[in-house]
Amino acid sequence: MKSDHRLGRNFYKGLIGDAINILLAAAAYNFKRAMRALWLLIKIISESPFENRISLKESF
Template identity: 65%
Template sequence: MIGNTKTQLPKPFNPRQSKYEQQRLRKAHRKRAPIGPVIDHLKADHRVNRNFYKRIFGDDINIMLATAAFNFKKVMNKWKKSFLVHLDHLMNGWLKIIDSRMLKMAINQKPKLAF
């Protein structure tokens, strides 16, 4: 138990537990399972495995900075995708305008005869 938080680890069910209790625990552990890979990526990609700050306060700062960097990277990747989509639409619009102007210029020009 850490503070007011009770940590539960998956283990074989007690035969005295009801089916409802077993299903509730199984569901809770399934929700928790996807968090493991995220923590591993934080450790590898955002240098959580090395801490250069002092004491417990430094540990807290290190975790907060790593999670902020992780969330910032996720947001930037989403923005990058939407930005590229908007840039593609903008460039296609410009190309259509330029093509139409070039076509008009080609139609309006008189052919030059070279002798």
């Protein structure tokens, strides 16, 4: 579990340092998930105009 989310090495000392390390790792994990979701949304939005292209001749 620790190596999966980069919790293996703790640079802070004591119990407060452990808590800070866990909070920062969780924040980074959530930020990574949010950026992945944003990237997928941008990808979907940028591809959608090209898939539904209708010529002007067919629209009138």
